[in-house]
Amino acid sequence: MKSLRNFLNRIKPNFEPGGKLHTFHSVFDGFETFLFTPNTTSTSGVNIHDSIDSKRVMIIVVLALMPCLLFGMYNVGHQHWLAIGETDFPFWQLMAYGFLAMLPRIIVSYAVGLGIEFMVAQWRKEEIQEGFLVSGMLIPLICPIETPLWMIAVATAFSVIFVKEVFGGTGYNIFNVALVTRAVLFFGYPSKMSGDNVFVPVNPICGLGNGTPVDGFSGATPLGQIATNVGDTLKITNVVGQDISSWDMFLGLIPGSV
Template sequence: MLDKVKPHFQEGGRLHAFHSVYDGFETFLFTPRSTSTSGAHIHDSMDSKRTMIIVVMALVPCLLFGMYNAGYQHWVAIGAAEKPFVSLMLYGFLAVLPKLVVSYVVGLGIEFAVAQWRREEIQEGFLVTGILIPLICPIDTPLWMIAVATAFSVIFVKEVFGGTGYNIFNVALVTRAFLFFAYPGQMSGDKVFVDTDAIAGLGEGTVVDTFTGATPLGQVALQAGEQSVTITSTVGSDPVTTSDMFFGLIPGSFGETSTLCILIGAAILLFAGIASWRIIVSVFAGGAVMSLIANACSTPLYPASMLSVADQLCLGGFAFAAVFMATDPVTACRTNVGKYIYGFLIGAIAIIIRVYNNGYPEGAMLAVLLMNAFAPLIDWCVVQSNVRRRERRMKIKITDNE
């Protein structure tokens, strides 16, 4: 079918003006027919569209679990005794579907328009960004906010810098940061992380009286001055254990609650050789070291400093940021030594913000964005020190020869 309409889009065809739209669809559906024939290019079907699709596949466990958890939290909130699996999934699916559609339509719409305007091929970077945006937002985020934030970050963070591959900051995270600073009432607090309304007749019921809806880190941040921190489930009765945090049956942004699913995603990324294990490992190491330091000098003034290391690493968006945000090859460090420094600092800064700023219960987003800004500097320093070391080695050799 695509081949039949192809002549229209080629030079001189009637619909030539839309050729980049056509190219985008063709290479999305089939592997490109025109591989490079000369020079040092590696002949491989791994163009960046394939890379992107593997990342999307790695995100699927998080997405599926996010659906289940959205339903689960809702059923807990209405105090239902039994939680039918199919209804839970359907509820979560219906909750997330409009967000996915909005983020893709807005983001891809802008990408297509810009590509058409510049007469370039359509860049495929939004494929991953579009699925990340719903995953890192609270379940109750209004759709028009997602649309505004997506448009803002695609235009000002990506297209202004020259499109996919040239952006300094991670587009999905800037979307979230925009939402976080522009609409704080809709992006934090107790009301947004659990959907309390019925969707399409699913999950009818009134919310139980003890319902709070606060995320674990949100609860912790409010407990300043207490001698120990307690985290309870959304209805305020059962304490939340570390294994709950690991499996992810806690309120939080859509796709980031389950550390287990994130680790499955990480395994897929590492197996396919897309994400850098150096970054992932060093983010967790940085977080662990900083949590231990916070533990060692914990005070009631900063309640999050009393959380154990395992809790710190499982809660909030930390694991998600480590696996899917910090490893974004465009915005991370390029050099291997740089990757260790970059990852370690992301982990440490995320915990510092989380623990020592009670106004921001979670710091992973801000930590990754901050280090995005520093990544080129780290690379530069690493390269320079390497240059100096080699120069010194050369001098020694020369003096030896003399």
């Protein structure tokens, strides 16, 4: 890390005012303060004067989301294995399947959201804000696994621009960016955000999970089953028609958003 710090110190003058790359000062500052805690401190207006910036706080929140992400990956694989009629659930294969299913969504979310924030920071000649480090992780988690990537990109761009940046950026947004992204998806593309075909992946990924859905397969969520139930008897089942236990519902081994 010391060699990286020395390298950044050598090239930093190029990005300072008067340097040949000063136009990209915001980009350099964003990467530098992401890798290293800044050595500047607040001088007024706050109670604690230290160099712990919001990037450090946001990274802690992202780390706190990791258990949700890891379990979501496992459940994506678990639901797929159920759908193709498998009775053996190899942990690492399920995790790998879920990872490969989630990775493109995470990349698209961060690429679009951070890309817009980088461009706006350059345009305004301001520091790059860090709030999207959390939003970029939340967006894939609160969407169905089968949501098309281009829809995630469009909804993320709309939310970041019209909910956040037009109001001044991080801390000035009037609504939660991730939830508005989901709302845009829900009202703009309802068929891809609800129903029986969006919560359980049925296609193999990179050779993992080969198989076809079993007869009687249904991707209906427990809430969907409750909403469409007719009569006095309610029976909640998994994707292959087996009763869902209270333990499965407690753990979250049920169809739904990641």
